[in-house]
Each structure stands twice: as structure tokens, then as C-alpha cells.
Amino acid sequence: MAPRRIELKGIALTFGGTPLLEAAQLSLSAGERVCLVGRNGSGKSTLLKIAAGLIEPDRGTRFVQPGASIRYLPQEPDFGGVTTVQAFVEAGLGPHDDPHLARTLLEQLGLTGAEEPAHLSGGEARRAALARVLVPSPDILLLDEPTNHLDLPMIEWLEHELAERRCAMVIISHDRRFLEKLSRVTVWLDRGQTRRIERGFGEFEAWRDQVLDEEEREQHKLARKIVAEEHWLRYGVSGRRKRNIRRVGELQELRSTRDRYRDVAGSAALEAAEAGQSGSLAIEAEHLAKSYNGRTIVTDFSTRIRRGDRIGIVGPNGSGKTTLINLLTGTLAPDRGTLRLGANLMMATLEQRRDSLDPNATLAETLTGGQGDTVMVGDQKRHVIGYMKDFLFSPEQARSPLSVLSGGERGRLMLALALAKPSNLLVLDEPTNDLDLETLDVLEEMLGAYQGTVLVISHDRDFLDRVVSGVIMPEGNGRWLEYAGGYSDMLAQRGADVTRPAVTKAVAKDKPMRPASEAAQRKRRLSFNEKHALETLPKTIAGLQVKIHTLQKTLHDPDLYARDRKTFDEASLALADAQAELTAAEDQWLALEILREQIEG
Numbered sequence: 001m002a003p004r005r006i007e008l009k010g011i012a013l014t015f016g017g018t019p020l021l022e023a024a025q026l027s028l029s030a031g032e033r034v035c036l037v038g039r040n041g042s043g044k045s046t047l048l049k050i051a052a053g054l055i056e057p058d059r060g061t062r063f064v065q066p067g068a069s070i071r072y073l074p075q076e077p078d079f080g081g082v083t084t085v086q087a088f089v090e091a092g093l094g095p096h097d098d099p100h101l102a103r104t105l106l107e108q109l110g111l112t113g114a115e116e117p118a119h120l121s122g123g124e125a126r127r128a129a130l131a132r133v134l135v136p137s138p139d140i141l142l143l144d145e146p147t148n149h150l151d152l153p154m155i156e157w158l159e160h161e162l163a164e165r166r167c168a169m170v171i172i173s174h175d176r177r178f179l180e181k182l183s184r185v186t187v188w189l190d191r192g193q194t195r196r197i198e199r200g201f202g203e204f205e206a207w208r209d210q211v212l213d214e215e216e217r218e219q220h221k222l223a224r225k226i227v228a229e230e231h232w233l234r235y236g237v238s239g240r241r242k243r244n245i246r247r248v249g250e251l252q253e254l255r256s257t258r259d260r261y262r263d264v265a266g267s268a269a270l271e272a273a274e275a276g277q278s279g280s281l282a283i284e285a286e287h288l289a290k291s292y293n294g295r296t297i298v299t300d301f302s303t304r305i306r307r308g309d310r311i312g313i314v315g316p317n318g319s320g321k322t323t324l325i326n327l328l329t330g331t332l333a334p335d336r337g338t339l340r341l342g343a344n345l346m347m348a349t350l351e352q353r354r355d356s357l358d359p360n361a362t363l364a365e366t367l368t369g370g371q372g373d374t375v376m377v378g379d380q381k382r383h384v385i386g387y388m389k390d391f392l393f394s395p396e397q398a399r400s401p402l403s404v405l406s407g408g409e410r411g412r413l414m415l416a417l418a419l420a421k422p423s424n425l426l427v428l429d430e431p432t433n434d435l436d437l438e439t440l441d442v443l444e445e446m447l448g449a450y451q452g453t454v455l456v457i458s459h460d461r462d463f464l465d466r467v468v469s470g471v472i473m474p475e476g477n478g479r480w481l482e483y484a485g486g487y488s489d490m491l492a493q494r495g496a497d498v499t500r501p502a503v504t505k506a507v508a509k510d511k512p513m514r515p516a517s518e519a520a521q522r523k524r525r526l527s528f529n530e531k532h533a534l535e536t537l538p539k540t541i542a543g544l545q546v547k548i549h550t551l552q553k554t555l556h557d558p559d560l561y562a563r564d565r566k567t568f569d570e571a572s573l574a575l576a577d578a579q580a581e582l583t584a585a586e587d588q589w590l591a592l593e594i595l596r597e598q599i600e601g
Contacts, residue, residue: 003555003572005030005068005140005168006051011060012192013046022192024060026051028140028168031576035171035179035201038189040392040408040436044172045075047189048142051170064140069094071133072142075407077125079117085128086113092132102135108157122149123317130158141169145407147178148433151317152459163587166580174435176201176462184583205437269390270415270439270446272348273378275422279342282307282425282453288327288337289478290320296478297323298334303472303482307342307424310447310454312468314487319474321457322429328455329427348423350414350431357410359403363393366402367416378422391416392439407434415443424452432460461487530592537589544582551575 004027011024020043028034028051038044049055050062052072064070071092082088089102106113109127120128126149133141141162147155159181162169170187173179179201186204188195197207283305290298297320305311305328313321326332330341357366364384367375374381385395391412405413411434418426426447432440444466447454458464464471465486472482473490483490554560554571561568 003030003065004063005065007063008051009061011047011050011057013057019192020046024189024192024194026187026194028170030168030572031166031579032168032185033183034185034187035183036187036189037204037437039438040406042189044189045144048144048170048172052142068140069136069138070140070142071136071138073129073133073144073146075144075148077129082117084113085111085115085117088117088128089132089135092136094136097136102131105131105135123151126150127154139167141167143169143171145173147173147175150459152314153316155459166576174432174437174440175460270419270442272419272426272446272450273422274451275346275424276344278307278345278424278452280307282342282345283328284340285328286338288334290323290327290335298327298480299478301480305453307453309470310468312464312471313457314471315474324480325427325455325457345425346423347425347427348418348421350418350428357402360401362399362401363388364398366413375420377420408436411435412439426450426452426454428456430457432458432463533588534592534596537585541582541585544578544585548575548578548582551578
């Protein structure tokens with residue numbers, strides 16, 4: 001086993017009489033990439049703060065390797081006491097860190113350092129916070145929702161940056177694709193306790209479902225055993241008194257086990273209040289154009305969106321996604337061009353900005369508009385408590401001010417407000433922000449069953465691949481192109497990632513064109529070195545896996561550190577190097593395999 005950079009054991013913490021963490025564990029070895037997953041409110045951020053030394057648990061121990069440096073990225077950075085972003089980043093440097101690196105990294109993140117924190121957008125604040133934790137190159141990185149408010153180019157930059165680093169890291173994120181690419185170990189925080197698998201997030205959900213299925217079977221067996229024992233207690237023939245007393249005691253223990261069991265939190269019951277059908281053509285735009293202060297946002301954009309289409313709008317922050325969606329829905333007049341909306345179109349909107357909510361209003365007042373205790377969901381009245389439960393709010397939260405809600409709870413509240421309005425056109429601006437993975441699954445299922453049309457702005461690549469049937473992407477200078485399929489399909493047709501210019505022309509949704517680079521790909525052949533690498537890398541990977549296993553067995557000896565410090569240190573360094581080599585070999589093989597598939601068509 002590799003040396004522990006950080007280790008939490010038996011962590012327990014109670015808030016307001018309710019246990020949040022019970023005997024939770026978290027360990028992190030040199031070079032390990034751990035993703036910490038769980039439902040909203042399960043205590044993930046709290047556990048990460050305990051690991052960072054910011055919160056003291058009620059019980060349990062925290063160990064940090066002597067001399068190891070830690071940097072923690074919170075969901076909401078504190079800019080108090082600084083006047084510029086440069087000062088904020090430099091305040092996080094250690095005595096031996098180079099302040100010149102701060103300027104370099106800020107430039108890569110699209111910041112000058114002269115920005116005033118009070119005037120930063122959500123995305124700029126997140127990039128400044130990332131610079132603060134990345135510049136020092138710490139031994140341990142603790143990242144809480146690092147992709148929040150970032151656009152797709154910046155998410156892909158961050159993925160590459162973290163993949164290149166050899167530090168140990170724990171990541172909390174709702175972005176499936178981000179976790180799949182970076183994690184090698186998964187820790188699941190569920191009902192106050194942690195479970196760990198030595199596999200990345202890509203294999204987590206199938207494993208979690210197996211665990212929950214087995215748990216349900218065990219609870220069913222327990223219930224049947226209790227029923228059988230209770231039947232014996234009432235109707236069984238009396239035997240020796242001591243034996244009967246023992247069985248009564250065992251029955252009491254079975255009942256106690258059942259009573260102590262904490263059931264899995266339920267799933268949100270998301271359902272949109274649908275209006276009658278719109279016309280078969282929902283939106284038709286021809287040659288739309290819009291400029292602000294001499295800057296062209298949209299130029300000569302045309303599209304036909306039919307009833308039932310799900311269209312994703314993606315692109316860098318500031319590229320004009322919200323402007324385009326406002327043009328398409330008729331809430332913003334174009335400078336040029338024409339827009340025709342389908343018959344009987346009724347729109348419901350989920351806005352990204354949550355600061356429009358009154359932080360002093362209660363949850364019930366926000367849902368009811370301050371009128372009584374009922375919510376109009378479509379044309380039906382629902383009691384506010386029942387509607388709250390659909391979105392995983394407890395009855396006790398009805399009188400809670402919005403200021404105490406977590407990010408995930410505010411996200412569910414915005415969904416509750418949007419979905420209560422009758423609609424056949426849903427316009428969703430970053431609907432996945434702060435939602436846990438289980439609620440995301442329910443949202444995706446709801447959108448799949450929705451009979452109307454959906455326009456969605458999102459930076460969540462996995463969500464886009466699962467939900468949308470077409471993607472609109474900016475190509476620079478106000479030019480927008482439409483591609484058939486999801487996000488991955490868009491990349492394949494475009495012939496480039498979102499950080500580079502496309503090499504294709506416009507693609508109609510019903511007749512996707514092949515990327516302009518495809519002919520070149522067909523003419524291209526794998527080089528001798530590429531072929532050789534494809535043939536030999538699997539053997540190299542297998543050898544590295546054996547080497548890692550051997551080193552882990554060596555380090556698993558609990559007395560090795562005290563008995564032979566030199567061997568311990570050499571094995572630790574060799575393990576970190578082998579893990580880095582394995583990651584590089586796997587990435588190289590995957591890239592070559594994708595290239596081979598593209599060439600072979």
C-alpha cells in the first residue's frame with residue numbers, strides 16, 4: 001500500500017441533533033485520484049472540509065503526512081481582504097512558491113489579475129479560485145465542484161491540467177464525464193458512512209446499484225425473519241424456558257437492527273406541467289442577426305425546430321448563448337431577419353441566475369407566491385408540502401428562508417418553479433448546476449418523456465449526449481452552426497474540439513454531413529511507430545499493473561516504515577512513478593485506438 005498523504009478514520013459529525021457523518025473514512029495515497037460521490041446533503045463538502053482541517057469532527061481522527069502541502073477549493077471562494085484577483089491568488093502561495101507562475105496561470109485562465117473580486121462573474125470567480133489552488137502545485141488537492149460555472153473549453157483545459165499533475169487529489173463533482181476521465185478510485189458517501197472501490201467513476205453506478213439491490217434483499221430477509229419469530233412467539237409450543245427467553249432476546253435484537261437501518265433517500269419526482277400540443281413547427285428562424293455596441297453576436301443564423309426536438313446550445317462563456325436563445329424564443333428582437341413561432345406555443349423558462357430569488361422569503365412563500373398553501377401545477381392545485389416532497393424537500397423546510405438552502409436545493413427549487421408552469425416549450429439555462437447524479441438521472445428521464453420542445457444551454461457533456469437531438473455551436477464572428485446528435489456527435493462532425501475552430505460547414509439536422517477532415521482521415525495510415533505502440537502498449541500496461549500490485553504488497557507491511565525507512569521511501573516513489581506511467585500508457589493506447597477506428601471508418 002502506498003504511503004498515506006491524508007487519512008480520516010471514524011469521522012462523526014452531528015448538526016442540529018441529526019447525524020450527518022457516522023464512522024466515515026477517507027484515505028488518499030501519493031498520486032491517487034479519488035472522486036467523492038453521494039446525494040446532495042449527504043455531507044460530501046463537510047467531509048472535504050474536515051480533510052482540509054477547516055472543520056473539527058465530533059469524533060474520529062485526521063492524519064496528514066508531515067510536510068505535505070494541501071490546497072482546498074471551496075464551492076464559494078472568499079475574496080475578503082483583497083482588492084484584485086492577483087492579490088487573491090498570491091495570498092495562497094507558500095514561502096517557496098514563484099509568484100510569476102500566478103501571472104502565467106491567470107493568463108491561461110483568461111484573467112489579467114487586475115480584476116476586482118466584487119465585479120467577477122461566477123465563471124471568473126471560479127477561475128480565480130482554481131488559480132489560487134493550482135499555482136502552488138500542492139501535494140494534496142481537495143476540489144469541491146471545480147467545474148461549476150466553467151464553460152466547455154475551460155472544463156476541457158482543467159481536465160488536461162489535472163491529468164498532467166502528479167499530486168494526490170479528491171474531487172467532488174456532478175459532471176460525469178469529468179469524473180470518468182480523472183478518477184481512479186471512488187468513495188461513496190451514503191447515509192453517513194463511506195464505501196470505497198478501487199475503480200474510477202465509470203464503474204461506480206453499476207456497482208452502487210448492485211450494493212443497493214443486495215441491501216434491499218437483506219432487509220427483505222430480515223423482515224421475513226422477524227415475522228416468523230413473532231409468529232413463533234404468539235403461537236409456538238413452549239419449550240424449555242431458557243430457550244424461549246433466548247429467542248425472545250434474539251427477536252428484540254432483530255427489531256433493533258431494523259429500527260437502526262437508515263433507508264436510502266428517495267428520488268425526486270420531476271414532472272413538467274404540459275400544455276396542449278404546439279404546431280408541428282415550433283420555431284422557424286431565417287437570417288437572424290444581432291449586435292451590441294459594434295460587436296456581432298449572431299449573424300445570418302437560420303434554423304427550423306420541430307415539435308419534440310431537443311436542442312442544446314453550447315459554447316464559451318460570453319459567446320452569446322443566452323442572446324441566441326432569447327432571439328429564438330422571441331423575447332429579444334433581432335436587428336435583421338425573421339422569426340416565426342409555432343401555433344399555441346407556451347414557454348416555461350429555467351433561468352441560470354438564482355440571485356433573483358428573495359433570500360429572506362421562505363420555501364413555501366416562493367412556491368406559492370405568498371398566496372395560501374397551494375401551488376398551481378399546470379391547471380391543478382397541489383398542497384405546497386406535497387409538491388415540495390416531489391423535489392426532495394422535507395416538510396420542516398417549508399418555513400426555512402432561501403438563504404439557508406444549499407446549491408443543490410436552490411437548483412431543485414428553480415426546477416420546481418419552472419416545471420409548475422404549463423408549457424410545450426421548455427427553455428433551460430444550465431439546469432444541471434449543483435444537482436446530484438441521482439436527480440440528474442430523473443431530470444433526464446423527465447425530459448425524455450416530455451412531449452414538447454426543449455431548448456437547453458449546458459456545459460455538461462454527458463447530459464447533452466443523453467438528452468439532445470441537435471447541438472448549436474458558435475464558430476466565431478457571430479457565426480453559429482447546427483449539428484445533428486449530441487455533444488460527442490457534434491465533435492465528430494466538426495472535426496475539432498470546442499477550443500479550436502471547426503473544419504466543417506453547416507450541418508442540417510436531418511441530413512448530417514461528413515466532416516471535411518474525414519477524407520483526409522481515410523487517406524491517412526497508421527505509421528510504423530503507431531502500429532508498434534498499439535501492439536506493444538497492452539503488454540506494457542499489464543507489466544505496469546503487475547509492478548504496481550507488487551509495490552503495493554510491499555508497502556502494505558505495517559512495520560516496513562519503522563524497520564526499513566529507505567526501502568519504504570524507494571517503494572513509495574517507484575509506486576507513484578509506475579502509476580503515472582500507467583496513466584500515460586493507457587491514455588496513449590486509447591488515443592491510438594480512437595485514431596485507428598477513425599481511419600478504418
